[in-house]
Amino acid sequence: MAKTEETKRVFIPGCSLPSYNPEAVGKTLEFLQEKLSGVGSILKCCGKPTKALGQVDKFKERYKGFQAEIDKLGAEEIIVACQSCYLTMSANSPQKVTSLWALLPEIGLPEEAIGIGKDSDITFAIHDSCSTRDRKDIHDGIRWIIDQLGYDRVEPPHTKGTTMCCGFGGMVVPANPDLAQRVMEKRTSEVETDYMVTYCAACRESMVKGGKKAVHILDLIFGGPWDSNSEFPGVPGNPVKGWVNRYKSKREIKKALK
Structure with missing residues (x-):
């Protein structure tokens, strides 16, 4: 969990994106900070996989802790990059939940x-x-x-x-x-x-x-520009790569919020 001086919004990138591209997580947060005031961030699972497995009580317990972190920041709006997070938080959090993909047309892209x-x-x-x-x-x-x-x-x-x-x-x-x-x-x-x-x-x-x-x-x-000669990302060879990337994402978030 990371907080800006006066957190009005919290960016939650989800789980799969930080496991894939830590640099994109950091750059997205930095861009949101440029365009919007008081943007903090939380790197934590919303618990959706637990609910998908039918473990509803465990999901409720985990989400309670997750919500407590959001409330501690004092954020009024949650910005999400994950569609499962969007649905889960819209159904379980009192804050306004905004998809990054609906927000970018409003605030623009990097020049x-x-x-x-x-x-x-x-x-x-x-x-x-x-x-x-x-x-x-x-x-x-x-x-x-x-x-x-x-x-x-x-x-x-x-x-x-x-x-x-x-x-x-x-x-x-x-x-x-x-x-x-x-x-x-x-x-x-x-x-x-x-x-x-x-x-x-x-x-x-x-x-x-x-x-x-x-x-x-x-x-x-x-990234890019991308063309037919570009080297496209593949599939991680093992789960360790994903966990390493999540750690890197945590560092990217901390760096952006210094």
């Missing part, structure tokens, strides 16, 4: 990111997260971001409100990895382009496991 992909030879297919398939503001925000960056984009047959599960939902990967792989391949098989963009790090990993070259949208905002 250096605007138009960065205009000369790219890549067309990205957008994979929408299934947990927020009914959130038009998030869908519109993602497409606004990509257009501002200058990359070409295409919609899969199943998109926005009809998007398909990436294969990570409902804890299916640890429970039934063979089924998860089939779901991943089913999703990517309907996309003609070799390149996909997601706004969930777990979804990004699923698209890679399904045979595509995939990035998280923060990779596009804070």
Whole structure:
């Protein structure tokens, strides 16, 4: 948990994003601090996986502690980068909960990111997260971001409100990895382009496991320009990499809040 001098808002990046790209976590927080006043941050699981496993009492216990940390900061608004966090916190926290992807069209993008992909030879297919398939503001925000960056984009047959599960939902990967792989391949098989963009790090990993070259949208905002000669991120070889990245994310957050 980290607090600014007068915390009005708290940025919660979730679990999968810090495990994937610590630099993006830090840069996102720094950008929010530039654009908004009083932005603090918490790096902690909201407990959604516990609830997904049916351990409702344990979820309630964990969320109570999580909520206590938010309240201790005194934040009036929670800004989230994770769609599962968005739904979980919207249902369980009294604070206003805002998706980063709906917020960015309001506050803009870093100047250096605007138009960065205009000369790219890549067309990205957008994979929408299934947990927020009914959130038009998030869908519109993602497409606004990509257009501002200058990359070409295409919609899969199943998109926005009809998007398909990436294969990570409902804890299916640890429970039934063979089924998860089939779901991943089913999703990517309907996309003609070799390149996909997601706004969930777990979804990004699923698209890679399904045979595509995939990035998280923060990779596009804070990295690149990306083209067909770029080296695209793969899948971590073991869970240790994710834990190391979470530790690095913690350091990035502390650095941003100094």
